[in-house]
Amino acid sequence: MLEIDKPNSIRITTAPGLVEFLQHEVIELGYTVDEAYDTTVALTGTLRDCMRLNLRLRTAIAVHYLLGAFPCGGPEELYANCIAISWEEIVPLDEYVCVDSRGDHPSIDNWMFVNQRVKDAIVDRIEERYGARPESGPDRHAIVINVYWKNDQCSVSLNTSGAKLSDRGYRKIPLKAPMVETLAAGVVMATGYDGSVPFVNPMCGSGTLAIEAALSATGRAPGLLRSNYGLMHVKGFDAEAWRRMRVDEGKSRRKNAPAKIIASDIDPKAVAAATQNAKTAGVDHLIEFVVCDFGETPVPSGPGIVVLNPEYGLRLGVSEALERTYKRIGDFFKQKCPGYTGYIFTGSKELAKRVGLRTSRKIPFWNAKIECRLLKYELYTGTRDAPVS
Numbered sequence: 444m445l446e447i448d449k450p451n452s453i454r455i456t457t458a459p460g461l462v463e464f465l466q467h468e469v470i471e472l473g474y475t476v477d478e479a480y481d482t483t484v485a486l487t488g489t490l491r492d493c494m495r496l497n498l499r500l501r502t503a504i505a506v507h508y509l510l511g512a513f514p515c516g517g518p519e520e521l522y523a524n525c526i527a528i529s530w531e532e533i534v535p536l537d538e539y540v541c542v543d544s545r546g547d548h549p550s551i552d553n554w555m556f557v558n559q560r561v562k563d564a565i566v567d568r569i570e571e572r573y574g575a576r577p578e579s580g581p582d583r584h585a586i587v588i589n590v591y592w593k594n595d596q597c598s599v600s601l602n603t604s605g606a607k608l609s610d611r612g613y614r615k616i617p618l619k620a621p622m623v624e625t626l627a628a629g630v631v632m633a634t635g636y637d638g639s640v641p642f643v644n645p646m647c648g649s650g651t652l653a654i655e656a657a658l659s660a661t662g663r664a665p666g667l668l669r670s671n672y673g674l675m676h677v678k679g680f681d682a683e684a685w686r687r688m689r690v691d692e693g694k695s696r697r698k699n700a701p702a703k704i705i706a707s708d709i710d711p712k713a714v715a716a717a718t719q720n721a722k723t724a725g726v727d728h729l730i731e732f733v734v735c736d737f738g739e740t741p742v743p744s745g746p747g748i749v750v751l752n753p754e755y756g757l758r759l760g761v762s763e764a765l766e767r768t769y770k771r772i773g774d775f776f777k778q779k780c781p782g783y784t785g786y787i788f789t790g791s792k793e794l795a796k797r798v799g800l801r802t803s804r805k806i807p808f809w810n811a812k813i814e815c816r817l818l819k820y821e822l823y824t825g826t827r828d829a830p831v832s
């Protein structure tokens with residue numbers, strides 16, 4: 444049985460471009476970071492820590508708790524080392540197991556084969572002990588085992604999250620080009636938003652940025668929105684400790700309401716979806732939704748934060764209409780947002796130039812495989828036209 448308070452190595456993964464925010468979150472929660480890589484933060488902790496990390500982290504994709512690590516030169520060694528792990532103490536017979544793997548090894552050109560061999564080792568070992576095999580397959584709704592194999596070194600971990608943590612569960616109505624929740628959380632963090640000033644989000648689409656802003660301003664643990672986690676399916680799962688932790692996390696949110704959060708979109712269907720999503724996330728009372736052109740978005744007097752995620756011509760390329768939109772965003776910033784800090788999240792350098800204002804920072808992000816920037820503009824009262832930087 445896995446012990447809830449046994450310290451071990453924990454690896455938390457995130458998307459490219461978000462590791463700096465993840466590291467900051469982990470430190471804020473009081474943990475010491477052992478190492479940070481491109482998309483991973485490593486620390487030492489227990490399964491109880493994994494429970495907390497799953498509930499609290501906003502920019503993490505998965506929290507992995509180490510089960511075994513060994514040198515590994517090829518598939519047969521992999522199988523031999525994996526069958527030596529006491530799976531019968533981890534995987535209940537009536538549970539379902541999924542294996543995923545990642546890495547780089549000269550003996551492997553198809554990582555599905557690694558998944559298959561590790562899955563074989565798990566179920567062969569359990570069958571040897573109990574005469575029956577647990578179900579297995581690609582679904583991530585129960586036990587997920589992660590294999591990381593690089594430079595002849597292999598680690599096998601329990602993915603305590605199961606399904607990706609970016610799937611918070613509040614986005615029930617899918618729309619075109621929604622921002623992944625963890626990326627939206629990173630963007631909100633990059634703006635330095637803390638709830639003390641208005642947060643205005645024209646072109647809100649499905650509302651992800653406004654919802655993540657509301658969740659963070661009220662200190663809500665995003666993981667409370669979800670009920671199923673990988674860690675709940677293993678032998679030794681402490682259901683009572685988990686229940687208590689969820690109750691405590693629920694109580695720890697901030698009581699003060701944040702300053703106004705406003706989200707608008709020209710598409711009534713987007714606003715309806717965003718409103719429903721906010722309701723599901725339990726933050727609809729904190730967000731004012733408006734159907735309007737972005738230029739008509741009500742903007743409370745500054746200081747404040749205004750963030751737009753316009754389309755950037757991904758599928759159809761840069762059009763004249765998009766060029767006009769970006770130019771109009773610049774006009775909107777100048778005319779309607781004095782005293783604000785303005786942000787535009789875009790994947791097009793060409794369109795960014797059409798804004799016609801000087802950026803004070805360009806923060807790199809990745810949206811799936813597209814290199815993007817969060818462009819920052821200081822919108823002083825009476826911002827003047829400035830050469831494009």
Ligand SMILES: C[S@@+](CC[C@H](N)C(=O)[O-])C[C@H]1O[C@@H](n2cnc3c(N)ncnc32)[C@H](O)[C@@H]1O
Nearest residue numbers: 621622646647648649651708709710736737752
């Ligand atoms: C890339 S999507 C935003 C996605 C959003 N961040 C999310 O997470 O769902 C761009 C949004 O801009 C809206 N839009 C396009 N032109 C607009 C305009 N002139 N005024 C207001 N909204 C506009 C679209 O309806 C679309 O919902």
